[in-house]
Amino acid sequence: MVKTWIASVLLVALPAISLASGPTKIASYDRTLWSEPIDSPKRFDRASRQEILAFVRVIDSNPLTDEASIQAFTGIKVPNTDGVERWLSETRLRLVDNYAAASLPCVTTEECPSAGDWQTLALLANKVSIVSAEDRWRSAALGFYSTYLYEQVRLAALFPGVTSEIAKLDEREQNGFELADRQFVLTFDDGPSRNSESDKLAELLRANGQEAFFFALGERLSDRLKTQGLKALGDLYRGQCLASHGYSHVPHQKLAGWEKSLADTRQLTGQIQPELAGKNWFRPPYGQRTREQVAYIDEQGGRVLLWNIDSQDWNARLSAEAMRDRVITLMLLWRRGVLLFHDIHPKVRAVLPQLNVFMQQSDLTPLSCLQLINPTDN
Numbered sequence: 001m002v003k004t005w006i007a008s009v010l011l012v013a014l015p016a017i018s019l020a021s022g023p024t025k026i027a028s029y030d031r032t033l034w035s036e037p038i039d040s041p042k043r044f045d046r047a048s049r050q051e052i053l054a055f056v057r058v059i060d061s062n063p064l065t066d067e068a069s070i071q072a073f074t075g076i077k078v079p080n081t082d083g084v085e086r087w088l089s090e091t092r093l094r095l096v097d098n099y100a101a102a103s104l105p106c107v108t109t110e111e112c113p114s115a116g117d118w119q120t121l122a123l124l125a126n127k128v129s130i131v132s133a134e135d136r137w138r139s140a141a142l143g144f145y146s147t148y149l150y151e152q153v154r155l156a157a158l159f160p161g162v163t164s165e166i167a168k169l170d171e172r173e174q175n176g177f178e179l180a181d182r183q184f185v186l187t188f189d190d191g192p193s194r195n196s197e198s199d200k201l202a203e204l205l206r207a208n209g210q211e212a213f214f215f216a217l218g219e220r221l222s223d224r225l226k227t228q229g230l231k232a233l234g235d236l237y238r239g240q241c242l243a244s245h246g247y248s249h250v251p252h253q254k255l256a257g258w259e260k261s262l263a264d265t266r267q268l269t270g271q272i273q274p275e276l277a278g279k280n281w282f283r284p285p286y287g288q289r290t291r292e293q294v295a296y297i298d299e300q301g302g303r304v305l306l307w308n309i310d311s312q313d314w315n316a317r318l319s320a321e322a323m324r325d326r327v328i329t330l331m332l333l334w335r336r337g338v339l340l341f342h343d344i345h346p347k348v349r350a351v352l353p354q355l356n357v358f359m360q361q362s363d364l365t366p367l368s369c370l371q372l373i374n375p376t377d378n
């Protein structure tokens with residue numbers, strides 16, 4: 001009895017999506033601390049500037065310049081110091097660019113002091129003392145970015161021994177940073193659900209006119225195919241882009257049979273959604289993959305799609321609201337990207353209507369999966 005109970009708890013808590021080597025802290029903070037509702041493009045940009053400055057301040061106050069400081073910050077014994085440096089320099093450039101983009105609608109330099117390089121931006125970020133009326137927001141934001149910096153630096157320090165979304169192995173891969181300012185793509189992993197969760201989510205997306213990627217597991221497609229048949233599965237993904245998450249939810253970086261995993265899943269996705277046969281996009285479980293796999297996917301007419309906005313929706317430590325607030329905060333920070341959710345959890349369905357309102361009011365551009373797959377058709 002006890003054994004069964006433990007087994008069922010483990011089944012709920014552990015399998016498909018627990019990170020092989022996940023972080024111990026997850027960033028989120030209560031967005032109602034921000035001073036105004038984000039319901040217009042101007043307010044989006046205003047909030048975006050402040051999010052960027054908060055992250056700049058946190059990066060600037062954590063010098064991660066040598067092995068000892070990165071070891072102390074991440075707890076990783078042998079960190080990839082070059083990888084961390086590369087991530088930091090890319091991130092600094094992105095934040096300078098994003099601050100400029102978020103400042104475009106400003107009329108006066110008082111409202112948005114210009115900062116065309118990292119040093120100027122860091123000076124600006126440190127200028128605001130934490131004594132004002134915005135205190136509660138600012139200290140929450142600084143806490144958020146301290147944890148977020150830890151999440152990111154940890155991944156960069158583990159790469160490429162453990163590959164992840166933190167860096168590309170090859171320019172043929174996409175992670176969302178290639179998109180234009182204010183463009184976002186929705187992606188859902190690990191389905192189809194054993195219950196009707198995936199079906200409800202896909203229905204909701206269709207009702208909203210949204211076309212998302214579903215990176216499904218071959219074994220789950222195969223199970224559904226046996227019980228429900230081909231037509232039902234075709235209907236499930238109608239109007240959405242069905243793609244591969246591998247046959248089973250295992251890291252493919254060290255998987256001996258990866259080619260079979262991809263071929264078997266490709267056979268299923270091609271059968272269920274023949275209109276996308278020959279466009280075999282792949283999302284590696286945990287983002288773990290090899291250069292050889294990237295080249296293979298390219299030969300199959302697909303792409304490896306990573307992500308840059310990880311909702312952590314699978315994580316029991318985040319409520320649906322905390323997960324939504326984390327996603328909105330990262331959308332304000334990065335201003336573009338690929339959003340990672342899971343269609344086997346109800347959390348995303350609960351917050352999708354609010355995310356859609358936020359996107360509409362802020363004049364953000366939802367890119368459909370087909371726009372990514374067939375960019376020349378647009």
Ligand SMILES: [Zn+2]
Nearest residue numbers: 189190285286
């Ligand atoms: Zn997954």
